[in-house]
Amino acid sequence: MTKHTIVALVEDRPGVLNRIASKWRQRGFNIESLAVGHSEMAGLSRMTFTVDGTTTDVDQVTKQMYKLIEVVKVTDLTEHDMVHRELALVKVAANPQQRSAIIEIVDIFRAKIVDVAPESLIIEVTGTEDKIDAIFEMLRPYGIKELVRTGRIAMTRGAAAPTSVDGGKGEHHRYRPAGEGKPKVGSLL
Amino acid sequence: MTKMTGAQIVMECLAREGVEYIFGIPGGANLPLYDTLPQYPQIRHILVRHEQAAAHAADAYARVTGKAGVCWATSGPGATNLVTGIANASMDSVPLVCITGAVVSWLIGRDGFQEADITGITIPITKQNYLVLDVDDLAQTVREAFHIATTGRPGPVLIDIPRDIQQQQTEFHYPEKVDIPSYRPVTKGHPGQIRKAAQLIAEAERPLILAGHGVVLARAYDELRELAERAHIPVICTLLGIGGFPGSHELYLGMPGMHGMYWNNIAISEADLIIGIGMRFDDRVTGRLKDFAPNARIIHIDVDPAEIGKNVRTTVPIVGDVKEVLSDLNPLVQPARHDAWCRHIQEIRREHPSITIPNVDKVLPQFVIKKIYELSGPDAYFVTGVGQHQMWAAQFFWGDNPGSFVTSGGLGTMGFEVPAAMGVQFARPKDLVWSICGDGGFQMTMQEMATIVEHELPIKFAIINNGHLGMVRQWQHLFYDDNLQAVRLFHPDYVKLAEAFGAAGLRVTDKIEVEPAIEKALRHPGPVIIDFHVEQHEDIYPMMPPGASLAETVDQPEAEREAKPEKVRSS
Structure with missing residues (x-):
């Protein structure tokens, strides 16, 4: 397995993303995708990123990230039984004659059409990277106008929550469950 | 409120x-x-x-x-x-x-x-x-x-x-407690790992301790000494580890690495156990990584988990504060003797003495530095800049005063010597502080002489003046066909400069003046600059060429000239 899926829990504070990116660049880590958003705890964001294990020492990625004060927890999910997904929006050229063929593809992939215009459609598709690659290839002949992908997000199967603080019990006073009071600062940038 | x-x-x-x-x-x-x-x-x-x-x-x-x-x-x-x-x-x-x-x-x-x-x-x-x-x-x-x-x-x-x-x-509310949930440095070593380390030490026949800055930072002098003496393990101190172990101790072997003692570099290559304590296996210490300590298992004790496995493979990593880990480890270590191993290292040392000073009439930089050490008493502090003078200062430092050798290691910042000496003298107002300066480094930060004179800090500056950026000159000489570019260094009249700042200035151009000048400086109550005009083309040896392994260290220039085959690329 060369592609590693790593989940990091980080404090929502200005500059944190900058610090993390700076660390990756400084140490020459080859990060392939990155997705960040709020977590279940106010004041904490969860980021999922993937690293190519053939070019990057994954152990060092974890250790170097822990050196950053705002990084609370880093978990390599690669060996875990996990669910991982990516979301993509595809704007594809579609005149009225082509639409039904495209809708057929959308149905096969269990994707959704979220915008219709006279000469185009926006398709929302969720799945593994392979699935998105596949629908992309199927749609390509119609003319792809734009593609945007979120990068992988991932979670382990089962009740355990290894990427959370204290396994998800949220015992620490500094972090509150989301919704109980608003986070002090809500931006990583 | x-x-x-x-x-x-x-x-x-x-x-x-x-x-x-x-x-x-x-x-x-x-x-x-x-x-x-x-x-x-x-x-x-x-x-x-x-x-x-x-x-x-x-x-x-x-x-x-x-x-x-x-x-x-x-x-x-x-x-x-x-x-x-x-x-x-x-x-x-x-x-x-x-x-x-x-x-x-x-x-x-x-x-x-x-x-x-x-x-x-x-x-x-x-x-x-x-x-x-x-x-x-x-x-x-x-x-x-x-x-x-x-x-x-x-x-x-x-x-x-x-x-x-x-x-x-x-x-104003003063937070009495600091609690940063995402920052909980591990200080206590894992007991299981410590037991394994003790086991490796018991099995070793040719063990070596490589002690680094972590020993000095953690003030783990006594614990390190106890470990070394208990298991009879020779101690090598990295550049920043110097002063972490008594220089006069029979188990002390000096510095390793690029300009370290020849015997150390060979011993590391022959050892069956390396105990790295508060050090990070820097490239100047390890040489070519794949040939570093090829026969050794490695115990690595460091407070920073990211250092474990960063540069070398580790048999037993222990993350924790060096002082705490050694305190826990020492009682588990079986008393032992490694007389044959120690004798073997001393034999290499006799054959390749590394730091003998040729008896010549010229003022050799290493002679000056050795004299400063001899004449300064046991409680002095020594601050250096970066370059040849720093390496000589490190090679010839065999003192016992813990933490008394202050130098810029990782970044290698020329000019460190002047302001750093000031910091040391403020911290230790009653002790003797020497700043061993390169003529290049001194000119980078000499404006601080004004601060030093203003505060009457009695620092003794020894400018090892070879009229060159000496270390660069040596590299151009060895690795760039002696094509000396931009290394000749014009310098001001340091005696007049000292006087202009309000300090005392001395100049030494002859070997017989070295000792009297040092003694005169030591007697002077205020700051002194001694401008030592030393041999300009003296190279620093031993030397492990860049990109080479420790085992390829060249002890002396003669041997190097005979053996020097092709040009070695710098790294």
Whole structure:
């Protein structure tokens, strides 16, 4: 397995993303995708990123990230039984004659059409990277106008929550469950 | 509860941290801090002449005292001038708290006069940094800064405070406790790992200890000595580890690596166990990594988990504070003798003495440095710059005074020697402080002579003046076909320069003058500069060529000239 899926829990504070990116660049880590958003705890964001294990020492990625004060927890999910997904929006050229063929593809992939215009459609598709690659290839002949992908997000199967603080019990006073009071600062940038 | 300004809150926190000295320079963005100085007479502000010197002085003060050093500067150029000093402290894991004034908060990001994004600039060279935009966060931030700087693997922390935040008023609440849930450095080693380490030590026939800066930073002198004596293991100290183990001890072997003792580099290659203690297997120590200690299992003790496995494969890693780990390890270590192994190393040492000084009439730099050590007594401190003189100073240091060798290791910052000596002398006002300077490095920071004379610091400066950027000259000589470019160094009349600053100046051009000049300097109550005109083309040996392995170390130049085959590329 060369592609590693790593989940990091980080404090929502200005500059944190900058610090993390700076660390990756400084140490020459080859990060392939990155997705960040709020977590279940106010004041904490969860980021999922993937690293190519053939070019990057994954152990060092974890250790170097822990050196950053705002990084609370880093978990390599690669060996875990996990669910991982990516979301993509595809704007594809579609005149009225082509639409039904495209809708057929959308149905096969269990994707959704979220915008219709006279000469185009926006398709929302969720799945593994392979699935998105596949629908992309199927749609390509119609003319792809734009593609945007979120990068992988991932979670382990089962009740355990290894990427959370204290396994998800949220015992620490500094972090509150989301919704109980608003986070002090809500931006990583 | 009385209200305080942001500036007062900063000073109050510094006072409660026990700060004695702040090295700095005022400017528009930190004037509110200066405005509060008279209210805190227990804290002395030292006006330096360049902010780089403020950082180096605070750095050296921290190395000697074990407390965080404090420096500050104004925004923009004041802050950016600190950068080299911060990077130096970062590479050598020195606790430093740097406070910079920033432009008023509403001008941030608008390229205001003297604005620099110093938190952005210093991200890679600080352990943590802060831009404080709320006066109510100040006390907590300063408290955290000292906590982070001094715990775990120490390092520099920068706090950037806009001028208006320094002026705003608020109620002061001192956070008695610091609790950063995402920052819990491990200090106690894992008992299972410690047991395994003891087992490896018991099995070893040819063990070696490689002690680094971590021993000095953790003040683990006694624990290291106990381990070495208990299991009869020879001790090698890295450049920054020098002073972590008594130089006169029969188990002490000196420095390893690029300009280390030949016997050490061979012994490392032959050892069956390397115990790395508070060190990071830097390339100047290991040489070509794949050939480093090919026969050895490796125990690596370090407080920073990221150092484990970063450069070398490790058999038994132990993450923890060196002092605590050794205290737990020592009782488990079986007493042993390794007489045959020690004898073997001493035989290599006899055949390749590495640091014999040729008996010639010329003033050899290593002769000067050795004489300084001999004449300075057991309690002196020695500060060096970077380059040939530094390597000679390291090679010939066999003193016993713990933590008395202060040098710029990781970053290799020329010019460190002058302001760092100042920091050491402030920390140790009663002790003798030598600054062993390169003529290149001295000219980089000699403006601080003004500060030194102003404060009557009786530092003795030995300029090892070879009229060259000596280490660069040596590399051009060895690896660039002797094509000497930009290494000849014009220099001022250092005696007159000393006098111009108000210090005493001496010049030595003959070997017989070396000792009398040192003695004269030692008798003089104030600062002295001795300009030693030394042999210009003396190379430093032993030398492990860049890119080579430790086993390929060249002991002496003659051997090197005979054996020198093809050009070796620099790295």
